Amino acid sequence: TEDECMDQADITARIRERFGDRILAHTDFWGQHAVTVAPDTLVELVTFLRDDPDLAFDFLTDIGGVDYLGYRLEEGAEVAPGTTPMPERTWRFEVNYQFTSFVHGHQYRVRVAVPDDGVHVPTLVPMWRTANWLEREVYDQFGIVFDGHKNLRRILNHEDFEGHPLRKDYPIDRRQRLSRPVERILTDDPEWA
DSSP, rough: GGGGOOOOOHHHHHHHHHGGGEEEEEETTTTEEEEEEEEEHHHHHHHHHHHHHHTOEEEEEEEEEEEEOOOOTTOOOOTTTBOOOOOOOOOOOOEEEEEEEEETTOOOEEEEOTTTTOOOEEOOTTTTTTHHHHHHHHHHOOOOOOEOOTTTOOOOTTTTTOOTSSSTSOTTOOOOOOOSSGGGTTTOOGGOO
């Protein structure tokens, strides 16, 4: 119900109380809060979000990748009203998770800082089955590996595709040919999905 919906700032306070200095960053964009953590904190944090009865985030809504290559906030630049500036990033990639609590009606975003020299994040498939295809999409497009995922392979690009097209250093004009006929790519095998 509406009166049970927890305020974003209260959710952030609860997370900060529990995880303290393991929170690398916190942002507030027009009332939508998010915390950023390292990959080794992810599973513990989202387990807390799911299992704490006051939070009860029972649904993983979305997972998305971000490549911050070349993105810097210029010194002296104005930050949009209603936002908290992000500290200087020491990581290139992020994986963003959006959680929803159907029980309480609130939402929250968790970001994972992924260094470009070790693009590995633990899978959340054992906790939320919706993570299966979402993680595969981020893997396919950004090359971020979800450790423990039992079927981590391309989902949007063909198997012979080289590179990860949503990385900012992927050549925008690059074209790739299939190395085999399309008929051999399509299959009725249920294990393929």
